[in-house]
Amino acid sequence: MILARTSSSTSAPGMASAFLTLDGLTKRYADHVAVDALSLAVAQGEFISLLGPSGCGKTTTLQMIAGFTEPSGGAIRLEGRDLVAVKPARRGLGIVFQSYALFPHMTAAENVAFGLEMQKVPKAERATRVADALTLVGLGALADRYPRRMSGGQQQRVALARALVIKPRILLLDEPLSNLDAKLREEMQIELRQIQRSLGTTTILVTHDQQEAMALSDRIVVMNAGKVEQIGRPQEVYERPATPFVASFLGKTNVFEAPVQAGEAVIGGLRVPCPPHLASAGRVSLSVRPEKIAFAQAGLACRVVSRVFQGTHWLFIGETPAGIATIVCQNDGAPKPEEGESVHLSWRPEDAGLRAGEGR
Ligand SMILES: Nc1ncnc2c1ncn2[C@@H]1O[C@H](COP(=O)(O)OP(=O)(O)OP(=O)(O)O)[C@@H](O)[C@H]1O
Numbered sequence: 001m002i003l004a005r006t007s008s009s010t011s012a013p014g015m016a017s018a019f020l021t022l023d024g025l026t027k028r029y030a031d032h033v034a035v036d037a038l039s040l041a042v043a044q045g046e047f048i049s050l051l052g053p054s055g056c057g058k059t060t061t062l063q064m065i066a067g068f069t070e071p072s073g074g075a076i077r078l079e080g081r082d083l084v085a086v087k088p089a090r091r092g093l094g095i096v097f098q099s100y101a102l103f104p105h106m107t108a109a110e111n112v113a114f115g116l117e118m119q120k121v122p123k124a125e126r127a128t129r130v131a132d133a134l135t136l137v138g139l140g141a142l143a144d145r146y147p148r149r150m151s152g153g154q155q156q157r158v159a160l161a162r163a164l165v166i167k168p169r170i171l172l173l174d175e176p177l178s179n180l181d182a183k184l185r186e187e188m189q190i191e192l193r194q195i196q197r198s199l200g201t202t203t204i205l206v207t208h209d210q211q212e213a214m215a216l217s218d219r220i221v222v223m224n225a226g227k228v229e230q231i232g233r234p235q236e237v238y239e240r241p242a243t244p245f246v247a248s249f250l251g252k253t254n255v256f257e258a259p260v261q262a263g264e265a266v267i268g269g270l271r272v273p274c275p276p277h278l279a280s281a282g283r284v285s286l287s288v289r290p291e292k293i294a295f296a297q298a299g300l301a302c303r304v305v306s307r308v309f310q311g312t313h314w315l316f317i318g319e320t321p322a323g324i325a326t327i328v329c330q331n332d333g334a335p336k337p338e339e340g341e342s343v344h345l346s347w348r349p350e351d352a353g354l355r356a357g358e359g360r
Pocket residue numbers: 029032033034052053054055056057058059060061208
């Protein structure tokens with residue numbers, strides 16, 4: 001097998017010693033800071049997503065790793081060696097962009113072979129590696145087809161094969177699936193993850209799609225306005241967002257303001273113990289995910305304003321004395337409240353995130 005696993009590490013991703021290190025990486029344009037002192041240690045074989053809204057500096061970060069944009073400050077090291085001084089073509093990186101950028105006058109196989117020709121790989125080896133790469137992405141039968149006769153998903157697979165065939169030390173992906181429709185995108189996410197796992201290629205993905213980042217990544221770097229807000233495993237950033245920005249960017253969250261009495265946030269009939277640093281705060285802001293809220297006999301009074309059936313689950317909007325609540329329940333066959341019904345909401349204290357409130 002020519003496209004063999006590139007990772008020799010058996011440690012859990014993120015735990016092994018750093019393979020790629022970004023250290024205080026910064027990019028300034030005039031007086032605008034596009035990337036502000038970003039530090040990140042990526043383990044070999046790890047799949048990292050840079051996630052954030054438009055303009056937060058994701059692409060600029062990727063471009064600096066690729067060598068297309070020069071950093072204003074900080075360091076990029078690959079296996080301990082400075083990468084900034086190395087020319088882009090010599091960094092050993094595979095890159096896939098949102099636009100597939102295939103050569104239209106070349107077949108799938110010729111597109112994939114291009115990088116190997118540049119590297120002067122002998123013809124016989126080239127043919128085997130191209131065939132292997134196309135088989136890997138499920139296009140073994142379309143080797144002689146031209147891009148214009150391929151679907152968007154097939155073209156993106158060719159672009160992926162072209163990036164992987166050179167056995168890159170790092171695979172850089174910039175919104176590679178965003179031109180595909182929702183169903184194909186989900187299928188490609190699963191395939192991409194399987195291919196990445198089977199090869200063990202260290203991968204950095206730029207995306208603004210939180211679902212995509214959660215589905216694919218070992219760890220997610222959540223960025224906002226050039227800065228890192230949080231770095232963590234998907235479940236960690238979702239369940240324990242470090243900042244209000246992360247909580248609102250990764251899925252929906254309810255935010256309620258609550259007074260603190262005797263070290264507990266009091267919200268309707270619910271009392272949530274505050275951590276020591278908030279125990280003497282006047283008010284706290286309490287965030288809880290819609291799927292962590294349950295209908296209960298007692299708790300926070302709520303009038304159901306709307307209920308919407310969404311197939312696998314129900315979505316409820318309710319009015320409470322603490323504000324509007326969004327509740328998501330599994331479609332498990334159990335009876336659900338009607339619109340206009342008065343109910344109570346409850347959640348486990350550990351599912352509530354507490355922060356200092358507005359101080360009112
Ligand atoms: N060549 C440039 N000159 C000046 N400003 C730039 C340049 N390239 C990027 N910027 C600015 O730097 C910031 C970060 O841009 P970047 O493209 O990295 O964001 P992004 O998170 O990838 O956004 P998107 O998802 O829209 O691609 C933006 O405010 C952008 O306007």
